[in-house]
Amino acid sequence: MNIFITLDYEMFFGSKLGNLKTSIIKPTEQLLRVADKNNVKMTFFVDIGYVIKLKQYKVQHTALEEDYNLIAEQVKTLASYGHDVQLHIHPHWEDSSFDGSQWNMITHRYRLHDFSEDEIKDIIYRYKKALEELTGQKIFTYRAGGWCIQPFFKIKQALQDNELWLDSTLFNNGRAQGNTHSYNFKNMPKKSQYRFENDPLEEVKNGYFLEVPISSYKVSPLLYLKTYFFKKFGEKKYNIYGDGIGLSSGSLWDKLKILTYPIAMPVSIDGYKSTLLQKALDSFQNLHQEKEENFVIIGHNKLLSDFSLENLERFIQNNKVHNFTVYSNEFSNLKKEHGKKN
Numbered sequence: 001m002n003i004f005i006t007l008d009y010e011m012f013f014g015s016k017l018g019n020l021k022t023s024i025i026k027p028t029e030q031l032l033r034v035a036d037k038n039n040v041k042m043t044f045f046v047d048i049g050y051v052i053k054l055k056q057y058k059v060q061h062t063a064l065e066e067d068y069n070l071i072a073e074q075v076k077t078l079a080s081y082g083h084d085v086q087l088h089i090h091p092h093w094e095d096s097s098f099d100g101s102q103w104n105m106i107t108h109r110y111r112l113h114d115f116s117e118d119e120i121k122d123i124i125y126r127y128k129k130a131l132e133e134l135t136g137q138k139i140f141t142y143r144a145g146g147w148c149i150q151p152f153f154k155i156k157q158a159l160q161d162n163e164l165w166l167d168s169t170l171f172n173n174g175r176a177q178g179n180t181h182s183y184n185f186k187n188m189p190k191k192s193q194y195r196f197e198n199d200p201l202e203e204v205k206n207g208y209f210l211e212v213p214i215s216s217y218k219v220s221p222l223l224y225l226k227t228y229f230f231k232k233f234g235e236k237k238y239n240i241y242g243d244g245i246g247l248s249s250g251s252l253w254d255k256l257k258i259l260t261y262p263i264a265m266p267v268s269i270d271g272y273k274s275t276l277l278q279k280a281l282d283s284f285q286n287l288h289q290e291k292e293e294n295f296v297i298i299g300h301n302k303l304l305s306d307f308s309l310e311n312l313e314r315f316i317q318n319n320k321v322h323n324f325t326v327y328s329n330e331f332s333n334l335k336k337e338h339g340k341k342n
């Protein structure tokens with residue numbers, strides 16, 4: 001079994017962006033300690049839109065120069081240590097700005113789909129190029145911001161033009177419908193990798209794109225109550241590192257659903273959700289018997305805690321029989337094929 005530990009490397013997008021050191025830099029350092037000690041590599045989906053904005057605004061606002069240097073250095077370090085750095089796009093950075101003392105996050109165009117076709121092409125081109133320049137490596141894997149990859153046909157050509165042929169966004173049965181987020185992954189192929197062409201929910205043999213979905217796990221309402229409880233009353237080790245305020249991802253109806261019956265969730269190392277890692281892997285293995293299956297875990301640097309890192313480390317140590325890996329290593333042969341085609 002291949003196990004991918006993947007992190008969305010980003011700030012908070014709600015009413016408070018958070019402090020860069022607290023929300024990204026330090027949690028990543030903690031995570032790297034676990035990675036180095038246990039000799040595993042991880043994948044970081046970098047929200048490069050933020051880095052681009054820092055670079056742009058640091059010219060007028062020297063206060064941002066330190067932040068830019070910190071994040072640019074850390075991303076370079078991740079790449080040079082053999083971790084995978086891949087592309088994560090939150091296009092609302094296009095509309096957001098820094099006023100000299102704080103960031104004004106404008107999120108009414110939260111999804112790439114909220115932009116025109118030409119704008120989408122421009123954003124994907126510039127963001128990928130900026131990340132390649134920063135890391136000195138070729139980027140070929142994409143994860144949509146907030147899981148908003150549908151309808152796929154609107155972004156397909158731009159991804160293909162930029163040779164972003166591997167996607168790792170979907171999780172089985174994932175659903176959300178709100179002011180900002182919108183996705184529905186019901187009835188997607190129950191496979192841990194497959195080709196597709198125009199719709200990631202539909203397998204197409206020899207399709208241009210390869211989907212390697214995030215693994216999915218059904219969780220009971222109890223998990224959400226526990227998460228809330230530990231956040232509110234738990235000891236310090238349960239506190240997440242990040243200090244911003246996130247966007248709410250679904251409607252009120254979505255939230256009520258979470259509290260009434262089991263719901264599909266991406267397998268995660270964030271906060272209290274990390275307690276389910278082993279259970280999720282065990283149930284995945286019951287369904288997927290073959291050796292060459294991919295178990296993909298997601299996390300957010302900002303949402304990690306001492307507690308979740310303890311759980312992650314235990315999980316790694318208990319599953320050494322498996323192959324902890326990254327996209328660049330596992331799919332490098334396919335990478336060459338795509339290189340030839342284009």
Ligand SMILES: [Zn+2]
Pocket residue numbers: 008010047088090144145146
């Ligand atoms: Zn994100």
